[in-house]
Amino acid sequence: AQSVTQPDIHITVSEGASLELRCNYSYGATPYLFWYVQSPGQGLQLLLKYFSGDTLVQGIKGFEAEFKRSQSSFNLRKPSVHWSDAAEYFCAVGAYNAGNMLTFGGGTRLMVKP
Amino acid sequence: EAGVAQSPRYKIIEKRQSVAFWCNPISGHATLYWYQQILGQGPKLLIQFQNNGVVDDSQLPKDRFSAERLKGVDSTLKIQPAKLEDSAVYLCASSLGNPEAFFGQGTRLTVV
Numbered sequence: 596a597q598s599v600t601q602p603d604i605h606i607t608v609s610e611g612a613s614l615e616l617r618c619n620y621s622y623g624a625t626p627y628l629f630w631y632v633q634s635p636g637q638g639l640q641l642l643l644k645y646f647s648g649d650t651l652v653q654g655i656k657g658f659e660a661e662f663k664r665s666q667s668s669f670n671l672r673k674p675s676v677h678w679s680d681a682a683e684y685f686c687a688v689g690a691y692n693a694g695n696m697l698t699f700g701g702g703t704r705l706m707v708k709p
Numbered sequence: 710e711a712g713v714a715q716s717p718r719y720k721i722i723e724k725r726q727s728v729a730f731w732c733n734p735i736s737g738h739a740t741l742y743w744y745q746q747i748l749g750q751g752p753k754l755l756i757q758f759q760n761n762g763v764v765d766d767s768q769l770p771k772d773r774f775s776a777e778r779l780k781g782v783d784s785t786l787k788i789q790p791a792k793l794e795d796s797a798v799y800l801c802a803s804s805l806g807n808p809e810a811f812f813g814q815g816t817r818l819t820v821v
Contacts, residue, residue: 599751627808638713638800639752639812685751689808695740696765697802697810699751 597622597688601700608676609708616671616703618686628669629687629697630660639685645669656680681707711735713813715801721819727789730816734782734803740764741778742810743786744800752800758784759806791820 598621608614627646631639643654650662660671683704687697714733722728734741739760744752757764760781778784798817802810
């Protein structure tokens, strides 16, 4: 069975500072990896995805993530955080032979200090 | 392109009452999912449809939850009777048949 761990429940960064959100997954084969963002009262918006190929993937809103198979990680990064980035971030893993369903981590709540 | 539509956005009911949520997926998406998101947690899959057939409903509490997807398009999720622990956001998502899912804005259910 696949699983996802997001070790940091809350993270606070200053506006303009860099950001890294951690994600570790467990899956026996090559996973499909995703980062979603959720603002209060909203659904999930896809930030970026990794299916294959280049292990550094670029997403929307200036986010990027790097797939490291040896560490079973898919950490999300942004070089300079904006106040509007405050939200909940979810890492998810999916696989074709698991019926395509997504398994989500528990989420990381990002707060941005002015 | 229109996204996944869900209604209602908010619902407050008393325990033991029934409630239904509606979802219209992105046009052409054969796969439809219902997820439950309890406050402070990540979404958890309740049921997955491929066209109008059920692929996975292993996490659906079948004594009180039911879902259908007639004609392979719209879907309805029903809870009867509701319990306090059913308070959550119910998210509908759809996909073309790969793991990339597109989510609706969700229905926030409060059971009092």
